[in-house]
Amino acid sequence: MANFNKVMLLGNLTRNPQLSYTPNQTPVVDFGYAVNRRWKGQDGNVKDETCFVDCRAFDKSAENISKFCKKGNPLFIEG
Numbered sequence: 405m406a407n408f409n410k411v412m413l414l415g416n417l418t419r420n421p422q423l424s425y426t427p428n429q430t431p432v433v434d435f436g437y438a439v440n441r442r443w444k445g446q447d448g449n450v451k452d453e454t455c456f457v458d459c460r461a462f463d464k465s466a467e468n469i470s471k472f473c474k475k476g477n478p479l480f481i482e483g
Contacts, residue, residue, distance in 0.1 A: 413481045415439035418456065423470035433466035435459055437479065 418436035425431055437457045445451050459481065461469055473479060 411481070411483055413437065413439050413457070415457075415479065415481075417473055417475050417477050417479060420475045421470045421473055423466065431463060431466040431470075433461050433470045435461075435469065435473070437481070 415438050418438050421433045421435040423431060423433050435458075437459050439455045439457065441453045441455070443451055443453075469479075
């Protein structure tokens, strides 16, 4: 049986993207990302949780992220 995994995240950048290049000149961007979750617990109180994720993108996506995004910007990631 085949497996399929897909992730969709909606959050904000926690730091400015850092663009670099591999030895064969492929663009690579590293950036921090925060995803917030809010829910109501069994006791009725609203709870917040933040998940911090280190991300890396390549090629045209890397160039676009480094060009158009900065710390605090919202970003939708699918992969």
